Amino acid sequence: MLILECPCCGVKAEETELTPGGEAHLKRCGPGSTDDEFDGYMFARANPRGVHFERWRHAYGCGKWFLAARCTATLEVFGTYPAQSKQPPAELQAKIKARRPGWEGWT
Amino acid sequence: MAMKRYSVFAIAREAMSYHMGWERAWRSPAPKRKYDAVIVGAGGHGLATAYYLGKNHGLTNVAIIEKGWLGGGNTGRNTTIIRSNYLQDPSAAIYEKARSLYETMSQDLNYNVMFSPRGLLMLGQTEHEVRGYKRTVYANNLQGVSTEWISPRRVKELVPIINIDGPRYPVLGALYQARGGTARHDAVAWGYARACSAMGMDVIQQCEVTGVRTEAGRVIGIDTTRGAIDCDKLGMVVAGHSSVLAEMAGFRLPIESLALQALVSEPIKPCMDVVVMANTVHGYMSQSDKGEMVIGGGTDGFNNYTQRGSFHHIEETVRALIETFPMISRLKMLRQWGGIVDMTGDRSPLISKTPVEGIFVNCGWGTGGFKAIPGSGWAMAELMARGASPLAEEFSMYRFREGKFIDESVAAGVAH
Numbered sequence: 001m002l003i004l005e006c007p008c009c010g011v012k013a014e015e016t017e018l019t020p021g022g023e024a025h026l027k028r029c030g031p032g033s034t035d036d037e038f039d040g041y042m043f044a045r046a047n048p049r050g051v052h053f054e055r056w057r058h059a060y061g062c063g064k065w066f067l068a069a070r071c072t073a074t075l076e077v078f079g080t081y082p083a084q085s086k087q088p089p090a091e092l093q094a095k096i097k098a099r100r101p102g103w104e105g106w107t
Numbered sequence: 108m109a110m111k112r113y114s115v116f117a118i119a120r121e122a123m124s125y126h127m128g129w130e131r132a133w134r135s136p137a138p139k140r141k142y143d144a145v146i147v148g149a150g151g152h153g154l155a156t157a158y159y160l161g162k163n164h165g166l167t168n169v170a171i172i173e174k175g176w177l178g179g180g181n182t183g184r185n186t187t188i189i190r191s192n193y194l195q196d197p198s199a200a201i202y203e204k205a206r207s208l209y210e211t212m213s214q215d216l217n218y219n220v221m222f223s224p225r226g227l228l229m230l231g232q233t234e235h236e237v238r239g240y241k242r243t244v245y246a247n248n249l250q251g252v253s254t255e256w257i258s259p260r261r262v263k264e265l266v267p268i269i270n271i272d273g274p275r276y277p278v279l280g281a282l283y284q285a286r287g288g289t290a291r292h293d294a295v296a297w298g299y300a301r302a303c304s305a306m307g308m309d310v311i312q313q314c315e316v317t318g319v320r321t322e323a324g325r326v327i328g329i330d331t332t333r334g335a336i337d338c339d340k341l342g343m344v345v346a347g348h349s350s351v352l353a354e355m356a357g358f359r360l361p362i363e364s365l366a367l368q369a370l371v372s373e374p375i376k377p378c379m380d381v382v383v384m385a386n387t388v389h390g391y392m393s394q395s396d397k398g399e400m401v402i403g404g405g406t407d408g409f410n411n412y413t414q415r416g417s418f419h420h421i422e423e424t425v426r427a428l429i430e431t432f433p434m435i436s437r438l439k440m441l442r443q444w445g446g447i448v449d450m451t452g453d454r455s456p457l458i459s460k461t462p463v464e465g466i467f468v469n470c471g472w473g474t475g476g477f478k479a480i481p482g483s484g485w486a487m488a489e490l491m492a493r494g495a496s497p498l499a500e501e502f503s504m505y506r507f508r509e510g511k512f513i514d515e516s517v518a519a520g521v522a523h
């Protein structure tokens with residue numbers, strides 16, 4: 001069972017309380033962007049086998065969005081962090097690097 | 108290489124030598140240095156693609172590369188439902204092509220795939236669903252796909268074990284496809300593998316593709332755990348692993364990989380000779396030849412490559428089905444398993460050229476691609492051999508950029 005700690009309310013929530021929201025840190029494209037840019041932003045996904053940064057909502061708890069780093073090949077959870085983050089916190093990145101030396105790093 | 112035909116006479120002949128004389132159904136060759144075309148993934152879609160490359164287009168210098176054992180991906184993990192009652196014209200065309208090829212597959216492949224067109228019902232359990240399915244029936248009639256809307260009484264006659272009175276979701280009727288049904292999933296993979304091998308193709312198992320080599324925007328070969336292989340054309344047909352292969356070739360796909368589960372009960376006496384899908388409550392059921400009730404439900408919501416799903420989804424599915432089929436409440440469940448399905452945003456597949464010249468993808472069949480295997484292989488082979496295929500045309504990966512979705516979220520309703 002997947003358990004994520006909600007950084008908003010501090011509850012260790014199990015997956016029936018949570019709603020997944022897909023890949024995190026997508027760069028939003030605005031008016032004037034090319035079709036390719038919109039395509040990349042709206043539809044193309046990294047969908048990696050391994051380290052994945054993703055959005056979650058604590059739907060049946062505090063109701064707030066947050067972000068998580070997880071391994072899709074093992075279901076290991078590396079950590080969660082606030083939805084406002086522009087990129088995964090440095091400590092979290094270091095932790096992932098330690099657990100997954102082969103990880104190419106945050107790009 | 109000529110394959111010995113299976114027949115009642117062959118069984119009688121082999122009986123004389125205590126069935127010790129049967130040959131292996133396919134060869135297990137070492138990879139060659141180069142092929143005209145390489146297909147990655149020996150699931151149903153990859154094998155069917157190779158089969159039609161040979162049968163329809165005379166291309167037989169072909170290898171099918173599989174990291175595990177053939178049919179060990181979703182092809183060997185699905186609940187084997189076959190139907191073609193989709194809504195949009197491009198879907199109806201390819202799914203009905205596939206369904207009609209299933210009708211003669213055992214004869215065509217000389218391999219018993221146990222196609223059983225026993226009839227399939229999609230229950231309407233809300234007013235909204237009834238309207239949606241009636242619309243599908245009208246569309247199907249225009250598309251030449253034979254389906255009909257049937258009354259609750261007819262449903263009860265076809266499925267005596269069903270409870271049509273609710274309480275929460277009474278059965279208001281059903282979308283019925285009389286020639287829908289099931290087939291034996293492993294046999295589909297094995298039958299194609301045997302036919303491919305007989306045409307001189309190499310089915311190479313236990314060989315993982317680890318890299319894709321390109322030169323000036325063109326594919327030139329792949330790296331595998333059994334060495335480098337050159338090829339002129341590359342077909343990526345790896346379902347849940349499509350994004351991983353695309354990444355090797357340097358592009359992204361509109362695909363996310365999710366876990367989908369199924370389960371079977373202990374075997375019981377024959378009690379239901381049709382397939383019943385209940386999309387509102389999110390579950391579906393059929394009875395296998397062994398007597399097991401085969402049950403499937405919904406996907407997990409988060410990206411996952413582990414072939415393990417979440418228990419609460421099984422619980423939800425079974426809870427919902429018990430309401431519609433009260434008698435299954437006392438059944439013991441025997442096995443439960445998961446597969447990694449390749450989901451697109453519009454619930455329709457990709458059979459497409461890619462940004463790399465010579466690389467083609469066939470994926471995105473998600474929760475419902477077993478039924479499509481022969482039609483998909485037919486279209487993909489045509490696309491790879493000729494550069495275009497009428498059946499594949501609308502399923503380009505570029506349709507998202509153009510906003511030309513093939514929305515099958517209703518027809519795909521529940522994962523199957």
Ligand SMILES: Cc1cc2nc3c(=O)[nH]c(=O)nc-3n(C[C@H](O)[C@H](O)[C@H](O)COP(=O)(O)OP(=O)(O)OC[C@H]3O[C@@H](n4cnc5c(N)ncnc54)[C@H](O)[C@@H]3O)c2cc1C
Pocket residue numbers: 147148149150151152153172173174175176177178179180181182183184185186187188189314315316317344345346347348367368369403444445446447448470472473474475476477478479522523
């Ligand atoms: C539980 C469940 C129930 C389902 N029920 C139904 C149903 O009732 N009806 C229906 O129509 N569909 C159903 N489906 C969907 C159906 O199973 C799939 O759409 C279909 O089998 C996909 O076939 P495929 O050949 O594309 O993929 P797969 O059979 O998964 O084959 C892909 C192959 O690629 C191989 N591969 C991956 N990466 C590599 C690599 N790097 N190198 C070499 N090989 C690689 C894999 O090992 C795998 O064997 C269900 C799926 C699941 C999981």
Ligand SMILES: [Zn+2]
Pocket residue numbers: 006007008009010011058061062063064
């Ligand atoms: Zn919370």
